[in-house]
Amino acid sequence: MNLEMQQFKAEFFKALAHPLRIRILELLSDGDKSVNEIQTLVGSEGSAVSQQLTILRAKNIVTGTKEGNKVIYTLKDPMIIELLAVARQIFNNHLVDTITILDKFKEVDEEAAATPKN
Structure with a gap:
């Protein structure tokens, strides 16, 4: 059990180990945001933001919900x-x-x- 917990923590912190991912999480701490809102707030190109959101989603740190033609991201926990x-x-x-x-x-x-x- 201890090994599984250590592995989870290592993977979790690896998922956080990027300045743009941290910035995205800080923004989402203030409330749910669309990809466009996140891009505007971080001042980064869309592909970089989308790439980091994909990693955060894959590790179950954020979730994305489709609303019309945009995806709204929120913190999972x-x-x-x-x-x-x-x-x-x-x-x-x-x-x-x-x-x-x-x-x-x-x-x-x-x-x-x-x-x-x-």
Whole structure:
């Protein structure tokens, strides 16, 4: 059972491992959208958006529903919104850590510059 869960997680995260797919999911977090709406919002050509939507659909991360002559995409599981929020928080924590380290280096450099040299 554990191996199946690890495999699922690996495949799931592989499906998320593209900046455009993440952007699409962020947009869908705000509500359902058509392909044209997504294309306009990401500023990308249709083939790139369609390709990424196909991958997300194949992994059951989004669903597409035909409405007239367009397909409306929605998140399959609303917990994706929480996952993206957690990823954003991890990024922010990483950024804070990086800034703290850089500030320490800056202090050391300033102290070294202020110390008279013989």
